[in-house]
Amino acid sequence: MRIEDLNVSAMIANNKLSEAISSLGFYEFRAMLTYKEVFFGTKVEIVDRWYPSSKTCSCCGHVQPMPLSERVYACQKCGHTQDRDENAAVNLKNCPNNRVRAVSSALDGFPGLKRLRSPEACRRHTRRASAELTPVDRCLSRLPW
Numbered sequence: 001m002r003i004e005d006l007n008v009s010a011m012i013a014n015n016k017l018s019e020a021i022s023s024l025g026f027y028e029f030r031a032m033l034t035y036k037e038v039f040f041g042t043k044v045e046i047v048d049r050w051y052p053s054s055k056t057c058s059c060c061g062h063v064q065p066m067p068l069s070e071r072v073y074a075c076q077k078c079g080h081t082q083d084r085d086e087n088a089a090v091n092l093k094n095c096p097n098n099r100v101r102a103v104s105s106a107l108d109g110f111p112g113l114k115r116l117r118s119p120e121a122c123r124r125h126t127r128r129a130s131a132e133l134t135p136v137d138r139c140l141s142r143l144p145w
């Protein structure tokens with residue numbers, strides 16, 4: 001699973017976007033994806049924030065300006081048209097690996113991580129999830145996002 005490394009601080013500084021961005025809870029969303037990665041053994045990857053996922057044609061690779069008001073990508077080179085977000089999603093999926101990093105690398109070095117990645121440990125953790133903070137909760141709360 002790939003997500004964009006959005007510059008949320010800058011987006012919140014934009015008066016037109018700030019309320020929408022804040023209410024979406026991007027930071028919490030990313031934290032929860034990472035949390036579930038540990039639970040289910042999925043892999044969450046972050047794509048470089050400068051990768052032009054919205055401006056690039058997912059069909060031919062042409063890059064063109066895409067104002068936020070445009071909801072459909074209409075390629076000026078090959079004529080391909082696609083919903084803006086779907087086009088960006090395809091580009092994120094096909095993004096070169098040198099512009100992608102694993103979220104889990106941020107978890108390296110946290111004690112108990114390998115143990116908690118096992119399916120049995122996840123089942124035990126899920127059973128007591130509503131109880132008190134676990135070691136993973138404490139580790140996640142110290143991460144830099």
Ligand SMILES: [Zn+2]
Nearest residue numbers: 057060075078
């Ligand atoms: Zn194109």
